[in-house]
Amino acid sequence: MNWEHILPKQWMGEAQRDGIAADVTMDNDAFAAFYERSARPLWAYLARVSGDAALADDLMQESFVRFLCAAQTPSLAEGEVASRRYLFRIATNLMRDHWRRPNAASIEEVPEEFFTARDDSAQSDSQAWLGPAMARMTLRERQLLWLAHAEGYSHREIAEVTGLGSASIRLLLFRARRKIAALLREQPAVMRGQA
Amino acid sequence: MTHPFCSQEKEIRRLIDAGAWPQGSMPELQAHAKSCRSCAELIRVRQAFRDARSEAVRQARLQSPGLLWWRAQLRRRNEAVARIGRPLLGAQVFALVATLAIVAGLSIFQAKEGFQWLAGLAESSSLHWLHWKSLESLSSVVPVIPGTSISLLVPAVLMLGLLSGVIVYLVLDDLDNLDDADRQRHDSR
Numbered sequence: 001m002n003w004e005h006i007l008p009k010q011w012m013g014e015a016q017r018d019g020i021a022a023d024v025t026m027d028n029d030a031f032a033a034f035y036e037r038s039a040r041p042l043w044a045y046l047a048r049v050s051g052d053a054a055l056a057d058d059l060m061q062e063s064f065v066r067f068l069c070a071a072q073t074p075s076l077a078e079g080e081v082a083s084r085r086y087l088f089r090i091a092t093n094l095m096r097d098h099w100r101r102p103n104a105a106s107i108e109e110v111p112e113e114f115f116t117a118r119d120d121s122a123q124s125d126s127q128a129w130l131g132p133a134m135a136r137m138t139l140r141e142r143q144l145l146w147l148a149h150a151e152g153y154s155h156r157e158i159a160e161v162t163g164l165g166s167a168s169i170r171l172l173l174f175r176a177r178r179k180i181a182a183l184l185r186e187q188p189a190v191m192r193g194q195a
Numbered sequence: 196m197t198h199p200f201c202s203q204e205k206e207i208r209r210l211i212d213a214g215a216w217p218q219g220s221m222p223e224l225q226a227h228a229k230s231c232r233s234c235a236e237l238i239r240v241r242q243a244f245r246d247a248r249s250e251a252v253r254q255a256r257l258q259s260p261g262l263l264w265w266r267a268q269l270r271r272r273n274e275a276v277a278r279i280g281r282p283l284l285g286a287q288v289f290a291l292v293a294t295l296a297i298v299a300g301l302s303i304f305q306a307k308e309g310f311q312w313l314a315g316l317a318e319s320s321s322l323h324w325l326h327w328k329s330l331e332s333l334s335s336v337v338p339v340i341p342g343t344s345i346s347l348l349v350p351a352v353l354m355l356g357l358l359s360g361v362i363v364y365l366v367l368d369d370l371d372n373l374d375d376a377d378r379q380r381h382d383s384r
Contacts, residue, residue, distance in 0.1 A: 028261070028264050031260060031263075031264055032260040032261070032264075035257075035260035035263070036260070039255065039257050039260075040252040040255040040257070041248070041252060043251070043252075043255035043256070043257070044247075044248050044251030044252045044254075044255060047251055047254075047255075048247055048248075048251050053254075053256070057256060057258075061258060061263060061266075064260075064263045064267070065263055065266050065267045065270060068263070068264065068267035068268075068271075069267050069270055069271050069274070127247060127250060127251075129243060129246075130243045130244070130246075130247045133243075145240070145244065146244065146248075149240055149241045149243075149244035149245070150244040150245060150247065150248040151248075152208075152212055174200070177236055177237070177240050178236065180240055181235075181236035181239050181240050184239055184240065184243060185239070
């Protein structure tokens with residue numbers, strides 16, 4: 001049964017105005033194609049920045065569902081880049097909200113092992129090298145660094161994703177890069193060799 | 196605070212992203228990267244993140260897009276039904292409360308006239324008061340406002356209750372729309 005046929009036109013008009021009919025902008029097939037191209041980079045972002053693969057699974061699902069439900073979901077006409085940026089923006093906010101919750105552990109309280117050896121099967125050389133350094137960064141620094149250096153976003157794009165000012169991004173990113181570069185320099189030579 | 200970004204960073208960034216660093220770069224650029232602190236930092240950090248991304252993308256555990264699509268559809272429908280149901284329920288409750296209040300107020304207001312009418316009824320020995328004409332006389336003996344009768348008052352009260360319910364529905368609907376807009380703004384903030 002289709003609710004659109006039952007609900008009065010006035011209500012459905014308002015519903016469409018509020019984004020309930022977002023499938024007008026992205027249908028099932030278009031979404032499947034978009035998901036195929038965007039899900040892996042999004043999972044990588046969530047998993048490496050949060051340091052928790054299970055949390056990344058949950059947040060990725062929620063990000064896509066909210067993306068589909070959102071009123072301002074960019075249409076395909078606006079381009080996939082805009083859609084992906086919007087998706088990362090939702091994921092960034094979800095991740096921040098998760099860490100802000102009282103029952104969630106503070107990012108500073110998470111032990112370093114959480115980032116480096118939580119999942120042995122998924123342990124990789126790059127993670128073994130980058131993980132300890134990432135563990136000593138704040139959540140925001142991790143987000144900024146990943147968006148800039150893993151995703152290759154510009155300062156303006158990072159500003160859109162994080163909601164920070166474009167001018168602030170430059171300074172924050174400069175500090176974060178300097179900090180993590182120093183931490184990576186301190187890594188044992190063996191780890192550097194692995195990576 | 197100054198940010199000593201080097202002018203060569205853009206080219207180095209492009210080469211790293213293309214997977215062409217250092218083999219695809221000019222020897223002068225490689226020599227510069229060894230002597231420039233900013234470029235050395237960029238190379239170290241960017242290569243580490245690019246490697247980490249490649250690894251993580253391979254490890255990603257994906258769900259079926261159809262399942263996510265279905266969940267989104269379900270959530271949208273639930274939200275639509277809840278959005279419509281909330282003000283409707285509120286309007287119904289308000290209309291009920293308003294009607295009860297009006298009936299109670301009217302009863303109290305008309306109590307005096309009612310008692311007089313009952314006394315008159317007790318004095319009457321026949322049952323001819325059930326006749327329609329007696330009802331007309333009843334409406335004329337219990338005026339609420341001078342010049343009006345109960346036959347006008349009852350529809351007016353009912354209309355007032357109905358309109359009150361509609362107004363409350365519209366107000367609650369607007370409030371719900373504002374709440375939803377706030378929530379979506381928060382999601383995309």
